Amino acid sequence: MGIYELSLATVVGINIILAVGLNLITGFCGQISLGHAAFYGIGAYTAALMAKAGMPGPVNLAAAMAMAGAVGVVVGMTSLRVREDFLAITTMGVGFLFLGIVRQQESLLGGELGISSIPTFGVGKMGFFVLVLVLAALSVAFSLYIKRSWMGFAFEAVADDEDTARVISVDVPAYKLAAFALGTALAGLAGGLYCYFARFIVPDDFGFITSISVLSMVAVGGIGSVYGVIVGTALLTLIPEFFRFISDYKLLVYGALLFGVMRFAPDGLAGLTRLAFRRIQRKGGAV
């Protein structure tokens, strides 16, 4: 693998952690978040500041997770107060608020100039890729585990219908907060990894567009489906690379694809695969 493929694969790995985290909140628990990039940013800034202060990498990644998760719980509390579309716009607001604060924090967070010269993780490019890969695999495994556990069942009940969930005595607020805590902690981890990858961060890396593209990865893959989300993430991350030869139309293709998948396959790639399987099975049955 050349250095180009290596850096691409690393980006894909980081995005998978990010998207799997959002899938926990939005896919499993049904709480739409349009501000996921804020937690990605909180993780990145936390890890960057600690790395610059000379703290070791693993500690910084853990701190990035803890910090993002803690803020995630606070933001999650808004989901106890507002629902559905109101929640979507509130989380979007949280994203803008985060960005606004970081932009004006010059002494601590570097303001518009961001944080540069972040030390490396110290394991080389290949080593770092392996680290990202392992963490991505762990996030995926964790996510699959949650889905099959009691917690996953409770999430599903909340996502389906909060009021019914309450009737069957699911502690709705607790599970909502849990979903936010876990999902945003994963975003924090992704952010920590990103700061070591780019070694330079500016507020714009964590803006509304980033939130939207993560949500798109989840939706294109198939909301709620862990494997779907992985495929969706890889696809949307690599699309700009596939379409480098038509540079000028790259973003147009991206937008059209987003629209096309939602319009013609609203359940995303996962739904499409399920459909294809069912057809094959039916055909097989006939023969």
Place this chain on the structure above:
Amino acid sequence: MSPVFRAACERLTMLYFELLIQGLIYGSMYAIIAVGLTLVYGLLRILHVAHAGLFALGGYMGLLITNSTGSLILGMPLAAAIVGVVGMAIYRLCYQPILDQPPYVALIASIGLFIAMEEMFRLIFGPFGLTYTNAPLQSVVQFAGIYLRAVDLAIVVGSLSLLGALSWLSQKTRIGLAWRATVDDPQIAESFGISVLNVRYLNFFIGSALAAVAGVFISLLSNLVEPTMGGVPSYKALAIIVLGGLGNVAGTLIASLVLGVVEAFGTIYIGDILDRDAIAFAFLIIVLMIRPEGLFARR
């Protein structure tokens, strides 16, 4: 009171008054964009991000027609009509088939459509933006020491009268009755012989035409139409309709004006702490935490 102190007070009052007026101009601008969006939401429960793409399309159409005919009187209504029809087409081709899906499906489809539209504008009209060859409504009016351009006044007057006409349409006409019945319950409306499809078409036509009018106004304010001009409305209009209580037209108007004024004062007095977007959203979050259904809950 010493004369010096009084003069200082007067200057400050004057400044506040001017900021208030600027806030109302911002607010009127937001109102025309957001009302179309809230109409769509009220009827279909879709967060129609591509509305901002129609807003930019309106800017382009208005500018191109005005530049080639030399007449804004022609440019603005034509732009509104064209964009209104495009809006209807978007409903038919993009939203109607996915109406029974969960809300995020339409949201993401809409975002995809918006990105594609922005890129089309860039590819067709170039990345640098277009300007009026002879920008209309730029003459300056002066009263009580305040300088306003004709376009500033046109925005305030235009948005209030358009929204007034809209409320007349919905309250006093048969079309309005059908529209309100459909918003309340499409199935019952259908059983009373109302064509829900036609109501939806009309809804998209009016909403999109309003977006186009907003696009033309804003292009006149800055003498610039750019591919990315829908960027800010794409998210801020969402904040406004949520603030106004999703689907509530009067609430949206008031929310727009309030937000405009908050931004006008905020950028001057707390601009060091938060930027304009963050001020707007901080305000939104505070309001929603106190009133989870927005300033004015839906009827």
Place this chain on the structure above:
Amino acid sequence: MVKKISIFALAVCLVAGLSGMANAADTIKIGFHAPLTGFAASDGKSSTEGAKLAVNQVNAAGGVLGKQLELVVYDDQAKPAQSIPIANKLIGQDKVVVGISGSYSGATRSAAGVFQEAKIPYISAYGIHPDITRAGEYVFRTSFLGEIQGHAGAKLLGDMMGKKKVVIITLQNDFGKSLAAGFKDKAADYGISIVNEYQYSIKDRQFGSIVAKVKADNPDAIYASGYYFTAGPLVSQLRAAGVTCPVIGQEGYDSQKFIEIAGPAAEGVIITTSLDRDSKVPETADFITAFEKQAGFKSDMVAASGHTAVMVAADAIKRAGSTDPAKVLAAIQTTNLKVSTGTIKFNALGEVMKAVQVQVVKDGNWHHYDVIDDAALLAPPAE
């Protein structure tokens, strides 16, 4: 359907194969990344056209080391997450001799680290962030630092124009912030008192409330940072509100589009930049006419910077007599080249040392106003 797809795939392979064959011809590759799509696409377009013009000119004059130059261009959308893989691709797959950024600071600073690590020379055409060149000795910049231009702005206002009561309107990004920092740094030296500072976001086009407040402040002059698409509306709204004091801008204004947007309000606006429109220097005058002929629109600072960066790279390869990165690096370090944006020399950090051009809008065009050539004031940091 399947058939159509396979035909399409075949066509793609064929095109890719053909271009691969063209690549195999003996050329010297220069890597270039710029935002060709997304919000920064206009600057990406200008800088790319400028770079292409330079390559065409070098090739028309016989190329370098007996070979033709080839510009490998990728779109980075001004995003670090894209510029890092691109930098790796330029180095690993395309094997470029020199990398050039026609992009913004974020994408440039991230890619700079990759080039430094691979020990391939890298030139930022107009990225403003002070830390870009601090990525290491392989990284250079052919444009001014924001701080340096801010220093020049303070001298222009306080010393050359004699304005003492100044309001600053700052664009809220790395460009605007570093300009404001540089301006404030030297303001006191020239007797300037700063009445107030206001900030706006790059997305703002309506400045009603700032204008109202500036009017109440009643300053002698306004130092406003911005790009043509923010500065155009800002200046016309200031003038419409009856604010008549001088407005001082910077290279971000430096585009014909600014005058188009602001119209008559643009008259008399003065900026610090690196392109002198009335220049009799052949390098600059030739560039201005050749660019308009090739690109179909008028040149601006970004275009001239893209052009300059490629010229510096070509000149260095020529003088090195080799494409060996270490030799090219040594050659860039000793650059002394007259190009469209002035005479380019680098200091130890890789920062450019050149004079600041002051331009004014007169009769709907940019014209010469003055030159600031104060070496001590304009000295970039050396570490």
